[in-house]
Amino acid sequence: MIEKSLRQLGQALAAREISSVELTSLFLDRIARLNPEINAFITVDREQSLAQARAADARLAASAAGPLTGIPIAQKDIFCAQGWTTTCASKMLANFVSPYDATVIAKLHQEAGMVSLGKTNMDEFAMGSSNETSYFGPVKNPWDRTRVPGGSSGGSAAAVAARLAPVATGTDTGGSIRQPAALCNLTGLKPTYGVVSRYGMIAFASSLDQGGPMAPSAEDCALLLNAMSGFDARDSTSLERPVEDYARDLEKPLAGLRIGLPREFFGAGCDPAVMAAVQAAIGEYEKLGAVSVEVSLPNSHLSVPAYYVIAPAEASSNLSRFDGVRYGYRAPDYDSLDDMYMKTRAQGFGAEVKRRILIGAYVLSHGYYDAYYLQAQRIRRLIAADFVEAFKSCDLIMGPTSPSTAFKLGERAADPVQMYLSDIYTIAVNLAGLPAMSIPCGFADGLPVGLQLIGDYFAEARLLNAAHRFQQATDWHRRQPADIA
Ligand code: GLN
Numbered sequence: 001m002i003e004k005s006l007r008q009l010g011q012a013l014a015a016r017e018i019s020s021v022e023l024t025s026l027f028l029d030r031i032a033r034l035n036p037e038i039n040a041f042i043t044v045d046r047e048q049s050l051a052q053a054r055a056a057d058a059r060l061a062a063s064a065a066g067p068l069t070g071i072p073i074a075q076k077d078i079f080c081a082q083g084w085t086t087t088c089a090s091k092m093l094a095n096f097v098s099p100y101d102a103t104v105i106a107k108l109h110q111e112a113g114m115v116s117l118g119k120t121n122m123d124e125f126a127m128g129s130s131n132e133t134s135y136f137g138p139v140k141n142p143w144d145r146t147r148v149p150g151g152s153s154g155g156s157a158a159a160v161a162a163r164l165a166p167v168a169t170g171t172d173t174g175g176s177i178r179q180p181a182a183l184c185n186l187t188g189l190k191p192t193y194g195v196v197s198r199y200g201m202i203a204f205a206s207s208l209d210q211g212g213p214m215a216p217s218a219e220d221c222a223l224l225l226n227a228m229s230g231f232d233a234r235d236s237t238s239l240e241r242p243v244e245d246y247a248r249d250l251e252k253p254l255a256g257l258r259i260g261l262p263r264e265f266f267g268a269g270c271d272p273a274v275m276a277a278v279q280a281a282i283g284e285y286e287k288l289g290a291v292s293v294e295v296s297l298p299n300s301h302l303s304v305p306a307y308y309v310i311a312p313a314e315a316s317s318n319l320s321r322f323d324g325v326r327y328g329y330r331a332p333d334y335d336s337l338d339d340m341y342m343k344t345r346a347q348g349f350g351a352e353v354k355r356r357i358l359i360g361a362y363v364l365s366h367g368y369y370d371a372y373y374l375q376a377q378r379i380r381r382l383i384a385a386d387f388v389e390a391f392k393s394c395d396l397i398m399g400p401t402s403p404s405t406a407f408k409l410g411e412r413a414a415d416p417v418q419m420y421l422s423d424i425y426t427i428a429v430n431l432a433g434l435p436a437m438s439i440p441c442g443f444a445d446g447l448p449v450g451l452q453l454i455g456d457y458f459a460e461a462r463l464l465n466a467a468h469r470f471q472q473a474t475d476w477h478r479r480q481p482a483d484i485a
Helices: 006-014 020-038 046-061 103-111 154-161 178-183 218-228 272-287 300-321 337-348 351-364 369-390 416-423 427-432 460-473
Strands: 041-043 072-076 115-120 168-171 187-190 211-215 258-262 291-295 396-400 436-444 447-455
Touching (some): 006 020, 020 115, 020 154, 041 154, 072 154, 154 168, 154 211, 178 436, 187 218, 187 460, 211 218, 272 396, 300 351, 300 416, 351 369, 396 460, 436 460
Parallel strands (some): 072 115, 258 396
8 A cells, every 4th residue: 555656545445445544544653663763744643634534434435535535645844734733843833733724735635635644844944955954853864864855845755755655745945845856766846836825834935935746756746736736815926727637648648849958957066976867867758759959047057046035035024923922932031022032033943044034134134135135036037037038949948956866964064055055956946936846767876866847837737747758668766765664
């Protein structure tokens, strides 16, 4: 059962080969056994999970089930879920029990009937690329437990890689679905900005944040995106578009597909062993009938500096709500209101979150706004325009997801700039609001390598088609860490 895809699990449940309670218990038992070492989950609540599974079994018995009803899922702890502790991996929210469901959670639990196995570990407030900024400790990569799983959705990635959950939710503000998917040998999709509701997803950088699926395969991602996406009046940037079946084009042949290879993604800066696996994957696409063309994203080298102005600016505003009055932690001893604010925020936030708030407040301040924030916004526009130009001569863009495989725990923790450079291939996509995926494409020194596929706006079905055809022709995505059984 732990090897099965969403479609196979749906069939097993429909055929009564297993009940949702049995399936959920099987994964909860694995979590109890393996999570103490991997640390993929912050919160597990057996009673709530089993109550959801019993409700799913009732729906299955009443023939009121959808394709995902009764299937367990792990939820990134950035999504508010009613009655569940929702921490965002911060001391600030360590005891916060959400009074309501995020739209993504409501869609997956109430509409689709999926069963939550718990809330997954992440970088604090989704700020990081290694999961090491979590208040609840780092997550270990199931492929090598001395290495990071990537971040910020590292707990979701490790949970699926160790088969503690069949699939998981993630969020991607600057690579946080794609980079951990690459480092843990998973398939992850960051949708077009506005496709998945942000309501109830704790805000980091609102103009960049987007939820999406993380799973073993593209087919699973398509089914999960069907259940997660859709217009939501409670998110002011949600897009009002007709409902789509993202699995509709999975089987389409790739003959004639034009793959754009940005010259800037194939130069220096990438580990040669990673690049070799990426090049081999592009060769595989050519065997499937695709043709490669060179394209250029001339401003892509500015994406990391622009992002690390814009994202902290938005974060400094979003995180001002954590003031000890309205939510979460409050410092125990203080002499005045100002003192309470200062002590609460000094004690409640970790070092990386404080660094972002300071940078954000600085770039928005009088005298620096024009020099930093406004300039970054102009660069953001140029980066988006580069993609518009590139998509005139290709259908999809491909390149590496991450410049290296999973790095050692602690290796980059002391050097924020080196950590930020983990995101060089992923961030331009968020600035432009485009959809993109990472799919397993090989190994370097025994560690997984991810291939990044970038689509034009609303090209999710095409991305999933390209990913699925590759996964029919290769078995990289089926490989699992040796010692997880
Ligand atoms: N590594 C990026 C950051 O630290 C990505 C974060 C994200 O996508 N949530 O900001």
